[in-house]
Amino acid sequence: MASSTSIHVAVIGAGIVGASAAHFLAAAGARVTLLDASGPAAGATGASDGAVSVASKRPGPMMDLARHARAFYARCEREGLFRGLFHRRSTFLVARTAVEADLVAQHGADLARAGERVFEVDRATLLERVPGLGASVCAALEIPDDGHALGYEITERLLRGTSVDIRRSAPASEIVTQAGRVAGVAVRDDLLAADAVLVAAGIGSAPLLGLGDILIPRKGQMVVTDRAGSAGPAIDGHLMAASYLAAKRGIVRDNGHIGLVIDPLMTGQFLIGGSREDHRSDHTTDASTIAAILREALDLYPPLAQRRVLRSFAGVRTASRDGLPIVGPHPRHDGLVVATGFEGDGICLGPLMGASAARLLLGQSPDVDLSALAPERFLRAEVHA
Ligand SMILES: Cc1cc2nc3c(=O)[nH]c(=O)nc-3n(C[C@H](O)[C@H](O)[C@H](O)COP(=O)(O)OP(=O)(O)OC[C@H]3O[C@@H](n4cnc5c(N)ncnc54)[C@H](O)[C@@H]3O)c2cc1C
Numbered sequence: 579m580a581s582s583t584s585i586h587v588a589v590i591g592a593g594i595v596g597a598s599a600a601h602f603l604a605a606a607g608a609r610v611t612l613l614d615a616s617g618p619a620a621g622a623t624g625a626s627d628g629a630v631s632v633a634s635k636r637p638g639p640m641m642d643l644a645r646h647a648r649a650f651y652a653r654c655e656r657e658g659l660f661r662g663l664f665h666r667r668s669t670f671l672v673a674r675t676a677v678e679a680d681l682v683a684q685h686g687a688d689l690a691r692a693g694e695r696v697f698e699v700d701r702a703t704l705l706e707r708v709p710g711l712g713a714s715v716c717a718a719l720e721i722p723d724d725g726h727a728l729g730y731e732i733t734e735r736l737l738r739g740t741s742v743d744i745r746r747s748a749p750a751s752e753i754v755t756q757a758g759r760v761a762g763v764a765v766r767d768d769l770l771a772a773d774a775v776l777v778a779a780g781i782g783s784a785p786l787l788g789l790g791d792i793l794i795p796r797k798g799q800m801v802v803t804d805r806a807g808s809a810g811p812a813i814d815g816h817l818m819a820a821s822y823l824a825a826k827r828g829i830v831r832d833n834g835h836i837g838l839v840i841d842p843l844m845t846g847q848f849l850i851g852g853s854r855e856d857h858r859s860d861h862t863t864d865a866s867t868i869a870a871i872l873r874e875a876l877d878l879y880p881p882l883a884q885r886r887v888l889r890s891f892a893g894v895r896t897a898s899r900d901g902l903p904i905v906g907p908h909p910r911h912d913g914l915v916v917a918t919g920f921e922g923d924g925i926c927l928g929p930l931m932g933a934s935a936a937r938l939l940l941g942q943s944p945d946v947d948l949s950a951l952a953p954e955r956f957l958r959a960e961v962h963a
Contacts, residue, residue: 587939588613588763588772590750590786591779592737593623594729594924595917598932599776599939601736606940610742611772613765615749618737621780622924623729625861625893627800627841627849630926633669633721634818636826637688639902639950640923645692646946647930651725654929663731665844668815669724670704671823672715672878678820679717685823686719695722707814710881724816726841729925736929753777753786753914760913774913774939778932781859781896783918789904792956793919795859796895798852799867801875803885805846813842819878825854826922828901833857834867838874840882848885850875856897863890897921898956905931905951907938909958915939916953 585608589596592614600612614620630648635641654660671686673679686696697720704718705711737744745765752764753775762771777783784793806812822837824830833856841849853867868890875882898904898919908914917935920927934944 585609585773585940586611586771587774587776588770589776589778590763591621591777591782592618592733592744593621593778593780594619594733594736594928595920595932595935596776596778597733597736598929599778599917599935600742600932601740602933602936603939604740604742606936608940611770612737612742612744613748613750613763613770614744614746615779615782617746618744619730619733621782622893622895623733623928625891626729626798626925627839627851628726628728628925629669629816629839629841630664630725630727631669631816631818632692632694633671633689633724634822634826635923636828636901637692641688641692643930643946644923644926645694647927648723648725650930650933651727660727660732660735663735664725664727666723666725667811669721669818670699670708670815671719671721671818671820673717673820674712674714674878675716681820681823681827681829682717682719685827689721696720697722708817708879710879712878712880714877720815726816726843727925729928732925732929736932750779750786753911755911755914758910758912760911774915776915776917776935776939778917778935780918781894783896783916787908787916787957789956792899794856794897794899796897796921797855797858797860797892798895798922799855799863799871799890799892800849800851801868801871801890802888803848803850803882804888806848806881806885807846810844810846811842812846812848813879816841817878819874821874836870836874838871838878840875840879847888848882850882859894861892861894863892895921900955903927903931903951904953904956905935905948906953909954916957
């Protein structure tokens with residue numbers, strides 16, 4: 579591997595993951611070309627909520643990695659990189675039926691086992707924290723150490739003031755290899771020669787890696803309201819319904835399922851979502867899905883009836899067949915690293931995963947254990963007779 583001061587890396591995809599990798603590669607002295615078919619944060623990163631949440635993760639590697647990823651946000655905030663963009667706030671996991679209460683309790687136990695602080699909150703206390711909460715809420719847990727950041731703001735901050743050569747409207751069509759080693763990227767009719775390549779192209783990674791059967795687009799529609807006030811978040815935490823957990827834990831797999839979250843933004847607005855629509859990669863919103871999201875949201879938090887809906891939007895998550903991201907070296911091509919499949923967790927995991935991919939591209943070990951995410955699960959190594 580060339581030294582970090584002479585290596586040229588092509589990063590495909592300027593979402594939060596590619597931007598993070600580009601940032602940390604450039605900081606280590608590498609020459610970096612960042613290619614995007616459109617522009618920075620044009621994909622899921624620019625059309626998402628920003629829960630930097632351990633509370634929402636499946637037990638196992640995702641919960642563990644999210645704890646590292648959230649700590650990475652906190653460190654970047656402390657050291658100045660994410661100053662003013664990452665905000666600590668609680669997540670409230672809320673149940674509206676006895677079955678949901680069991681699920682929330684089980685999830686709370688899993689979080690506590692992973693080392694997370696978890697508090698049971700009775701209805702009276704919750705009403706003080708979230709005045710107006712719906713009558714159907716019968717049980718809740720507070721996870722006080724979560725946070726929030728907007729993906730497009732983080733992406734912009736990661737790229738600002740770096741030496742990264744950002745190429746907009748530059749769709750990669752092929753990874754070019756020679757004798758088992760990466761040689762560059764085909765962009766339209768040109769070859770961009772590179773010593774190493776990172777594929778961090780969200781759902782656009784599928785054709786580049788031959789993962790069309792493995793990576794699934796999962797559309798999510800969301801709603802943005804006007805401001806409830808102008809002095810910061812309107813409620814004292816992020817409301818996450820058990821329906822969201824049920825989807826994350828694989829208990830509910832209905833296409834079109836609404837996994838409800840109500841996120842109070844720093845602006846005083848609410849971000850409310852979202853649908854989970856498999857095999858949908860368009861960005862349209864429709865009245866019946868938006869109505870279903872709002873019905874659920876009004877049941878959980880009736881004061882939303884006072885708000886104006888400013889707009890709705892849709893983003894496309896990239897889900898893998900086994901529900902885990904795909905991060906690590908490509909098993910067949912030296913110099914090629916993959917970081918995709920972050921589904922609804924890439925704002926949380928993205929900065930750390932990008933930094934980890936940068937280390938791999940520089941021939942270093944990542945700071946966290948990525949073995950559960952290894953591309954070998956889906957991309958087989960060459961078999962020699
Ligand atoms: C509705 C919704 C809500 C969400 N809420 C949260 C949340 O609360 N918390 C959380 O952690 N995550 C959330 N997510 C998930 C998160 O947004 C994604 O996991 C994350 O943004 C993925 O980042 P990425 O960099 O991997 O991909 P993307 O942001 O999709 O970026 C990929 C980039 O690659 C480019 N590209 C594609 N193909 C090519 C090509 N051939 N050549 C060059 N460029 C290419 C695209 O233009 C795009 O800019 C949500 C997602 C959605 C849709």
